[in-house]
Each structure stands twice: as structure tokens, then as C-alpha cells.
Amino acid sequence: MYDSQKLEEFSKNIFKAIGCSEDDAALAAQVLISADLRGVDSHGVARLVGYVRLWEKDRVNPKPNIKVVHETPSTAVVDADKALGLVAAPKVMDIALEKAEKAGTCWISVRNSNHFGIAGYHAMKALEKDMIGIALTNASPLVAPTFSKERLLGTNPIAVAIPAGSQPPFVADLATTTAANGKLEILQRKNENAPQGWVQDKEGIGSTNASAVKEGGALLPLGGDRIRGSHKGYCLGAVVDIFSAVLSGAGYGPWAPPFVSFLPLAPDPVGEGLGHFFGAMRIDAFRPANEFKSHMDNWITRFRNATPTAGAEQVLIPGDPEREMEVKRKKEGIPLLPPVVKDLKMLGEKFKIEL
């Protein structure tokens, strides 16, 4: 078990070592560790080495000039100047929250960015302002649309954070695929099969081979197959791609830059870097915040107290598992897999920073 504060300090020092300012390094480390704390291990320190490799390939600018390049009262487009998405995303979300104070809502599409870590973190920034927060991003093309052999979309997550009153907030944070790549990696290590509906092989046929994506196959959109609505997951992933990248001028669809530095960028780019899309809606732009929050408490209580199915303890509210995990891991520490520890030690040696 690794202490979250020590991991955060270590990560911050690594980000400083690649040239980030003190503040940017602290912000990036905070976003990264929040993924580990919330149990989204695939988006936490396990990715630190990946960000460093992108910097080594000159795909990350540690001293970016993140700027609004176009705006209206309720929108903006931001050029992130090749920033770490971990830095760009919370900064852009701050702009959205500020603009929403005046206009009621604000919607910002971001280009020229990189992987922004855990989507829920950015959406949740709205909560303290009594706003609803939304965070979307496109990602490395690993997903085949319904009827496609080719990978054309990323796991393109949707995060929505909604404040409540005495209840904890509602925080949905979901990839628009059946399962995330991280879950497949766990199965590979255990030498187990994947459930039907998670992946297809390189011929485009549904497969239970947990290594199918590595072998030229693809992740499947939420729904898994046509008869169970994979075209709906495809629609959602497509909307995330278009809002994040076509609206902003980033690389979209199969042109989205891959997270792994060993894969080449598309030779015929259609935009700059990765794209994100953020939204902030003031609750009181619709109805008084206290009134809304008391109804959210009622919503949450009613759903949580619904009769559960056999074997289930209770109906969960989006955000429940992550919040419970955060309490536990803040106290008990964060478990890291041996290959992740090995990567972190390698980074520590490279930059002369103690883990």
C-alpha cells in the first residue's frame, strides 16, 4: 500500500522535472492521484510514465500558453498549446465556471490538448459553485463502431456531476464502451477470458479473447452488439468525439492522437492534438439551488432505497463506489501493481527523485 500524499508529492516532482511550473505540477499530480483514490486505477499514477514519454516525444509542452481563441457569452474555444490535459482541463473548467456565473451556463471546446486523466475530477469542480459540471474527451482510437472492422473512436467518456443537499453529489463518469481497456489488462494477467460484448477480433467478430485489442481487434461500444444496442454506444461515443474535437479543431475519430508514444501520429492530421468539451450550468439559472438540492436528496434516497435484486445489497447512486473507495484509500493507502511500481522506480531513478 502506498500513501496517497507521498505518491502525489512524487508525481508532482516528476512533473516539475519535465519542466512544469510548481503550480501546474501540483495540479497535474492532484488530478492523477484523485483517479487512484477513486479506484480508477487505469487513469492514475499507472499513467505517469506515459505522460513522461509523450513529453520525450515533444508531444507535451510543460510551459503552455493555454488561451481562449474564440468566445461568446456562453461558449469558448480554448487552444491548450500541447499542455498536459491534467493541467489544461481544470484550468478550462475554471473559465467555464466563471463565464457561467454571468451567462447561466458555459460550454468550452478544447483543442491541442493531451489525455486529461479522470473525467469525473473536472466535472466535480462545478459542485462547490452549486453548478452541474460536464466533462467529455476524445481518446486514442481503440473502438470499432457497429458494423466496422476498423477502430475509429476512443473510449470517449462522459462525466456529469450534479450537486445534492444533505446527500453526497451524483457523479456519473462512464466510458461509452462496454468495458475499459484497463479491465481487459486485468483479465490478461489472470489468463481469463473476457465476457461476450467487450471486444471483437481483427476480423470484426465478437470475441472473448482478452488480448483481442492487442491483436488487431477493437473495444466495442456500450451495448456490445447490434441486438443489444451497440449502435447507441457508438452514437454516444461519436457525439463526444464531435463536441470535443470537431467543434474545437482537434484530431477527431481515427485521427485522434494515440496516448502511447510508440504509436505514430496520423500522417494527414485534420486538427491539433486531443479535444475535450466542458460544460457548467448554474443550478439557479433554472430554479433556486436549495429547492433543486432538496429534490436531488429525495431522488437519491428513493433510488438508494429501492428494492434490490437477489444478491445485490442495494441500488447504487452514480458516484457511490468511487466516494467509498476514496475514503478507504485515503486511510489505507493505494495498492499498486508490480509493473506500475517498476515504472515509478524507473522514473525516480531517471529524474533522481525518491519514491
Next chain:
Amino acid sequence: MYDSQKLEEFSKNIFKAIGCSEDDAALAAQVLISADLRGVDSHGVARLVGYVRLWEKDRVNPKPNIKVVHETPSTAVVDADKALGLVAAPKVMDIALEKAEKAGTCWISVRNSNHFGIAGYHAMKALEKDMIGIALTNASPLVAPTFSKERLLGTNPIAVAIPAGSQPPFVADLATTTAANGKLEILQRKNENAPQGWVQDKEGIGSTNASAVKEGGALLPLGGDRIRGSHKGYCLGAVVDIFSAVLSGAGYGPWAPPFVSFLPLAPDPVGEGLGHFFGAMRIDAFRPANEFKSHMDNWITRFRNATPTAGAEQVLIPGDPEREMEVKRKKEGIPLLPPVVKDLKMLGEKFKIEL
């Protein structure tokens, strides 16, 4: 086969017979028939008798005073005054388009409404203004969240319409469930089983009984079961419910008023009527519309030309099947099932209107 214009005229006359103005009746009929034309038969004239029954129970006001009750530059809340959703939705979408002209975007939550028909129709109103249109609604509680025996949500659709240039627009319109109730009804008539992942029985166990929902079971969220991501479909349906009904002050979750008039309203209402949520985003609030549309053409062309899986003709773009169906049905007419024709004849006799 029934001529779409004649069906539209008939529907308009029925709406006039229950007290709608000439304009409102024409609008409601147009929305209704657009569902039949686009192949969404469950939301077309098959529902006409249902709307009439809601009027008979005094749940539909044919002469509503639809009004904005609260607003900011980029938001509004509308009280639909028990209007037909078929009338309220396009009128509210017009308000959203007008407000978005100034603020860049506009987001309107609607309370005290009724079933609004085909979500895609309302989202598509944005296209002619070079805007992205979004339409959400909550609906009769027929869906069990993951781990719930109880039905707490509706099929809560998400529609997003995005303009393109020389290509037809991108129009996603999807229920947040694996399958719509209408598809189960077709299986029931054929005496066939439902695929796994569509429904659960009254004990909350996954079932292939196409009549499970009628027998106390429930529709399942997109994903179908926990291992294939039904919690993600549940999250999406919940967000639609909260945006449509908790933000506006409509009946949410299990308190959403049922479409069928024979089911009683919840005895302890938490809001008024059904809720909707509409969004309009000016493309040029982000980047020049022509630039965006040429990239949308590129997006659409790339996806449509992707290598298809064995047996599939090509990768479809959201909106393709409905657009092709519309061309076909405008020419060849609309096929109606015998029970639908029977209902329409009954309505014709009741109101002395020739079918």
C-alpha cells in the same frame, strides 16, 4: 399502406376535435407523422389514441399557456401548462434557438408537459439555423436501474442533431435502454423470445420473456447487465431524468406520470407533469460554420467508408436509416398494423372524422 399526408390531415383533425387550435393541431400532427415517416412507428399515429385518452382524463390541456417562468441569458425554465408535448416541444425549441442567437447556446428545462413524440424531430429543428440541437425527455417508469427490482426510470431518450455540409446531418436519437418497448410488442405478437439483456422478470432476474414488462418485470438500461455496463445506461437515463424533471420541477423517477391513461398518477407528486430538456448551440459560437461543416463531411465520409464487418454492407452514420426510411415512406406510404388501424377508425367514428 397509408398516405402520410392523409394520416397527417386525419391526426390534425383529431387534435382539433379535442380543442387544439388550427396551428397547434397542425404542429402536433406533423411531429406525430414524422415518427411514422422515419420508421419510429412506436411514436407515430399508433400513439394518437393514447394522447386522446390523456385528454379525456384531463391530463392534456388543448389550449395551453406555454410560458417562460425563469431565465438567464443562456437558460430558461418553461411551464408547458399541461400541453401536448408534441406542441410544447417544438415551441420551446424555437425559444432555445432564438436565445442561442444572442448567448451562443441556450438550455431549457420544461415542466408540466406530456409525451413529446419523437425526440429527433425537436433536435433537428436546430439544423436549419446552423446549430447543434439536443432533446431529452423523461418518460413513464418502466426501467429498472442496475440492482433494482423496481422500475424507477423511463426509456429517457437522448437526441443530438449536428449539421454537416454536403453530407446529410448527423442525427442520433436513442433510448437509454437496450431496446424500446415497441420492439418487445413486435416479439409478443410473433410469439418469440426476447434476446438476453432486454428485460428482467418481476424478481429482477434477466429474462427472455417478451411479455416480462407486462408481467411486473422491467426494461433494462443500455448495457443489459452489470458485466456489460448496464450501470452506464442507468447513469445516462438518470442524467436525462434529472435534467428534464429535477431542474424544471416536473415529476421525476418513479413519479414521472405514465403515458397510459389507465395507470393512476403517483399519489404523492414531487413535481408537475413530464419534463423535457432542450439545448441549442450555435456552431459559430465555436468555429466558423463552414469550417465545421467541411470537417463533419470528412468525419461522416471516413466513418461511412470504413471497412465493414462480414455480412454488413457498410458502417452507418447516425440518422442514415431514418432518413432512408423517410424517403421510402413519403413515396410508398406508411404501413400500419391492424390494431393501430382499428384504433384510428374508432377515433374517426368518435369524432366523426373520415380516415
